[in-house]
Amino acid sequence: MESNVQQFPPFREASAPPAHDDHAGHEHTEHHEPNFWQKYIFSSDHKVIGIQYGFMSLCFMLFGFFLMLLMRWQIAHPGVPVPVLGPLLEKILGQPAAHGAISADLYNSFGAMHGTIMVFLGVVPLAFAAFGNYVVPLMIGAPDMCFPRINMASFHAFFLGGVVMLVSFFIPGGAAQAGWTSYSPLATTIPTNGQAFWLVGMVLLITSSLLGAVNFIATIIQLRAPGMTWMRLPWFVWAQFVTAFILLLAFPPLEAAGVLQLMDNVAHTSFFLPTGLAIGGQLADRSGGGSPLLWQHLFWFLGHPEVYVLILPAMGIVIEVIANNTRKPIWGYKSLVYSVLFVGFLSFIVWAHHMYLTGMGQKIATFFQATTMMISVPSVIILTCMFLSLWGGSIRINTPMLFALGFLPMFGIGGLTGLPLGLAAADLYLHDTYYIIAHFHYVVAPGTIFALFAGVYFWFPKMTGRKMNEFWGRVHFWCSLAFMNIVFMPMFAQGIKGMLRRMSDGAVNYSAARVPGAIDALPGSVMQLNGVILWAAICLGIAQIPFIINLFWSINHGEKVGTNPWRATTLDWQTPTPPPHGNFEHTPHVVRGPYEYSAPGHAEDFTPQDEPVSPSAPLTPTAHH
Amino acid sequence: MEIPYTIETRPDTGLYNAKLGIWLFLASEVMLFGGLFSAYVLLRVGAEHGMWPHGWLNVTLGTVNTLLLALSAITTLLAWAACKVRDFTKFKIFHACTILLALTFLGIKSYEYHDKLIHYEIKLNNGTFADGHMVEESKDFDLAKKTGTVTLHGRVVADEKELMDLRAPAAQSAKLDEVTVAATDIKSMGNYGPRHNTFTAIYFTLTGLHALHILGGTIVIFYFWAFGGAMWKTDPERFTNRIEVSGLFWHFVDLVWIFLFPVLYLT
Numbered sequence: 045m046e047s048n049v050q051q052f053p054p055f056r057e058a059s060a061p062p063a064h065d066d067h068a069g070h071e072h073t074e075h076h077e078p079n080f081w082q083k084y085i086f087s088s089d090h091k092v093i094g095i096q097y098g099f100m101s102l103c104f105m106l107f108g109f110f111l112m113l114l115m116r117w118q119i120a121h122p123g124v125p126v127p128v129l130g131p132l133l134e135k136i137l138g139q140p141a142a143h144g145a146i147s148a149d150l151y152n153s154f155g156a157m158h159g160t161i162m163v164f165l166g167v168v169p170l171a172f173a174a175f176g177n178y179v180v181p182l183m184i185g186a187p188d189m190c191f192p193r194i195n196m197a198s199f200h201a202f203f204l205g206g207v208v209m210l211v212s213f214f215i216p217g218g219a220a221q222a223g224w225t226s227y228s229p230l231a232t233t234i235p236t237n238g239q240a241f242w243l244v245g246m247v248l249l250i251t252s253s254l255l256g257a258v259n260f261i262a263t264i265i266q267l268r269a270p271g272m273t274w275m276r277l278p279w280f281v282w283a284q285f286v287t288a289f290i291l292l293l294a295f296p297p298l299e300a301a302g303v304l305q306l307m308d309n310v311a312h313t314s315f316f317l318p319t320g321l322a323i324g325g326q327l328a329d330r331s332g333g334g335s336p337l338l339w340q341h342l343f344w345f346l347g348h349p350e351v352y353v354l355i356l357p358a359m360g361i362v363i364e365v366i367a368n369n370t371r372k373p374i375w376g377y378k379s380l381v382y383s384v385l386f387v388g389f390l391s392f393i394v395w396a397h398h399m400y401l402t403g404m405g406q407k408i409a410t411f412f413q414a415t416t417m418m419i420s421v422p423s424v425i426i427l428t429c430m431f432l433s434l435w436g437g438s439i440r441i442n443t444p445m446l447f448a449l450g451f452l453p454m455f456g457i458g459g460l461t462g463l464p465l466g467l468a469a470a471d472l473y474l475h476d477t478y479y480i481i482a483h484f485h486y487v488v489a490p491g492t493i494f495a496l497f498a499g500v501y502f503w504f505p506k507m508t509g510r511k512m513n514e515f516w517g518r519v520h521f522w523c524s525l526a527f528m529n530i531v532f533m534p535m536f537a538q539g540i541k542g543m544l545r546r547m548s549d550g551a552v553n554y555s556a557a558r559v560p561g562a563i564d565a566l567p568g569s570v571m572q573l574n575g576v577i578l579w580a581a582i583c584l585g586i587a588q589i590p591f592i593i594n595l596f597w598s599i600n601h602g603e604k605v606g607t608n609p610w611r612a613t614t615l616d617w618q619t620p621t622p623p624p625h626g627n628f629e630h631t632p633h634v635v636r637g638p639y640e641y642s643a644p645g646h647a648e649d650f651t652p653q654d655e656p657v658s659p660s661a662p663l664t665p666t667a668h669h
Numbered sequence: 670m671e672i673p674y675t676i677e678t679r680p681d682t683g684l685y686n687a688k689l690g691i692w693l694f695l696a697s698e699v700m701l702f703g704g705l706f707s708a709y710v711l712l713r714v715g716a717e718h719g720m721w722p723h724g725w726l727n728v729t730l731g732t733v734n735t736l737l738l739a740l741s742a743i744t745t746l747l748a749w750a751a752c753k754v755r756d757f758t759k760f761k762i763f764h765a766c767t768i769l770l771a772l773t774f775l776g777i778k779s780y781e782y783h784d785k786l787i788h789y790e791i792k793l794n795n796g797t798f799a800d801g802h803m804v805e806e807s808k809d810f811d812l813a814k815k816t817g818t819v820t821l822h823g824r825v826v827a828d829e830k831e832l833m834d835l836r837a838p839a840a841q842s843a844k845l846d847e848v849t850v851a852a853t854d855i856k857s858m859g860n861y862g863p864r865h866n867t868f869t870a871i872y873f874t875l876t877g878l879h880a881l882h883i884l885g886g887t888i889v890i891f892y893f894w895a896f897g898g899a900m901w902k903t904d905p906e907r908f909t910n911r912i913e914v915s916g917l918f919w920h921f922v923d924l925v926w927i928f929l930f931p932v933l934y935l936t
Binding site: 186187188190191192194254257258259261262265266267292293294295296297298299300301303304307311312313314315319330331333334335338341342345626627628629630631 | 670671672673674679682684686687689690693694696697698700701702703704705707708711712715716717720862863864865866867870871873874878
């Protein structure tokens with residue numbers, strides 16, 4: 045049975061000759077063979093660009109992870125030289141890492157760059173650009189993206205943006221230090237050009253996202269195969285579609301804000317600097333008249349929709365993996381579609397819940413509190429549909445499914461702990477503590493990143509024709525799950541006890557803890573948690589080693605599989621593996637919805653979207669062999 | 670498999686790919702300029718009473734520029750129409766006009782920038798303000814060393830607020846003269862560049878970004894105008910689509926100016 049499925053003919057048109065894996069590249073033979081640069085660097089093929097994005101973003105994620113490890117060391121042992129990496133840091137960065145210890149400035153730049161890299165260079169490029177590029181055209185039955193060369197330009201802008209961000213570590217004064225949110229006037233008054241680099245890098249990354257977003261939307265609207273109606277789209281495509289709209293419409297205001305802050309930093313304007321601003325006790329030589337709140341509004345107008353840019357593609361992956369491994373249709377497809385549209389719309393009118401403490405006013409806070417509570421409804425609908433989809437399924441457990449299942453409670457914890465933050469009264473207490481850190485990391489780290497791991501394990505066979513090792517995949521999952529929770533769960537306790545975020549030396553929390561009986565001192569047990577978190581983070585890093593080795597080893601040595609090893613229904617699995625340039629040799633004709641698993645009356649427990657509907661059709665799955 | 674709908678339209682959407690793409694891009698541009706206009710509104714609303722400038726920009730030049738862009742919108746449309754009826758000569762003529770109009774616009778804009786950059790406000794030690802266009806600096810003028818003099822064509826006012834509303838009767842009737850100030854009397858001095866105040870900051874940023882869009886559009890149109898002949902011969906429909914798409918961008922850039930002109934020049 046299994047071997048029969050693996051040799052599934054990828055095309056079902058009556059005229060289509062039976063195609064096999066080894067024929068995948070045959071249409072290339074009449075063209076000249078592209079050289080290395082054309083093939084891997086200046087390729088306009090959506091699959092290559094997707095893999096480029098995936099590789100780069102995984103590298104950036106690892107780099108961001110190391111920044112975090114260094115910060116965790118500093119939090120657990122403030123001012124103590126970093127073991128192992130300390131001398132290296134001093135060699136590379138010089139004075140800010142004198143004696144291998146992390147100075148306050150360095151800690152600040154690590155904090156700012158950890159956030160920036162993880163969000164803009166790690167998760168978004170992986171979730172949206174990498175998976176979106178590779179999978180969306182395949183899923184809708186398109187030969188490529190609408191604008192292949194713009195797609196290439198998008199990757200190159202992303203790459204340049206990443207280079208600018210990395211270079212900023214080495215300039216005098218170091219990288220940006222004002223947090224990933226870059227609040228003014230702080231971002232303008234810190235004496236380093238790192239912020240200007242950050243802004244230029246962001247403009248490049250925003251350009252990349254815009255080009256990508258235009259491309260995705262146009263592709264999904266224009267290049268759907270015949271019969272691929274809107275309600276037959278796999279939900280992953282819907283999630284990417286809404287994500288693309290969020291990027292398209294929410295990023296430009298940040299670009300506007302970035303241009304204005306760049307003017308503040310370079311042309312010495314005062315867009316975000318208030319009248320009478322004093323720096324170091326001296327009246328600043330600025331005209332004043334600007335508004336720090338304006339930056340925050342423009343930043344969070346992107347910043348909050350960005351949360352959904354992080355989470356929606358991840359949810360899309362989880363839905364695909366769950367549908368495939370429960371072997372039954374996803375529960376509530378239409379509810380999912382309307383929910384994701386509603387989330388996309390609402391995500392534009394909740395941004396100021398990040399600003400309850402800014403003094404913007406009670407009435408505005410009340411409005412945003414209401415919209416914030418509203419947006420949890422469609423999010424909960426999506427999560428509920430995922431849970432209900434499991435009900436009564438004969439669940440197939442494999443690495444992608446484990447990560448998808450891990451996503452559910454982890455995202456649940458992240459989402460539910462966000463509710464107190466959405467209420468202005470509770471937020472006053474919890475704001476700027478480790479509670480926030482724990483909350484959004486639960487959404488993004490064990491939430492989104494788990495879903496992304498699921499995606500990597502799930503689509504790896506499509507990209508390479510081989511599966512990743514199952515045993516090491518499970519080791520990777522269970523260790524990651526355990527250590528993620530040991531890292532982030534204690535932070536809820538720390539935050540509720542009042543431990544502040546963004547402090548390079550623990551500030552009042554630590555100094556008070558050293559004085560016996562001091563008011564508001566952190567209890568010793570909370571302080572000790574920092575050591576626990578540090579070691580859990582190190583173990584979490586070690587737990588990624590099996591993944592990294594597995595990923596590269598499996599490219600050439602993984603178990604060989606056919607075109608459709610997961611026995612999936614969507615079009616991405618009905619192509620040769622790996623798909624050739626142009627993806628499909630003949631336009632697929634879609635005749636049914638995306639999740640036709642275990643349909644009664646079929647020999648197989650899955651019915652591909654493009655399998656002819658008539659029982660008298662000459663080609664049935666077994667007729668070929 | 671080739672990418673479909675690059676030239677012909679998709680039946681259910683009625684669009685070819687690039688046309689949808691440019692509309693999406695313009696949607697993001699609306700949000701970009703929307704963000705900047707919101708910034709303008711918030712800065713202006715938050716300005717200290719009487720400190721938001723009025724009448725600082727030359728309405729005549731602004732009107733001329735508005736008309737230039739409006740005219741270029743017409744020539745752009747006609748250039749596309751000429752392509753549609755397959756008349757390449759007319760296309761060449763109309764888009765030559767577009768390019769010339771755009772360059773004239775940029776020329777006038779540069780003149781206006783220059784006018785602001787040679788306009789100085791000098792805060793004097795006695796609390797008054799000398800304000801006007803730079804006539805000359807004496808050879809030994811050095812603000813740090815306190816030597817030499819500077820001569821402006823303008824006036825001296827007691828309160829900075831008098832410089833804000835140039836449409837007020839007092840400012841209209843004020844006599845402009847040559848004012849010479851010694852460096853020793855100068856507390857601080859600066860031109861009407863972006864850093865002068867939030868108005869010049871937003872003025873330079875908004876019109877600068879708009880001018881960059883004009884420049885970008887002009888380069889694209891010039892490219893099609895100068896090097897489009899080859900594609901015209903092989904695939905006129907595709908070339909016509911390119912002219913339409915670049916024309917849509919051009920109309921958007923014109924439209925931004927239609928908002929910028931009243932917001933900056935007339936209020």
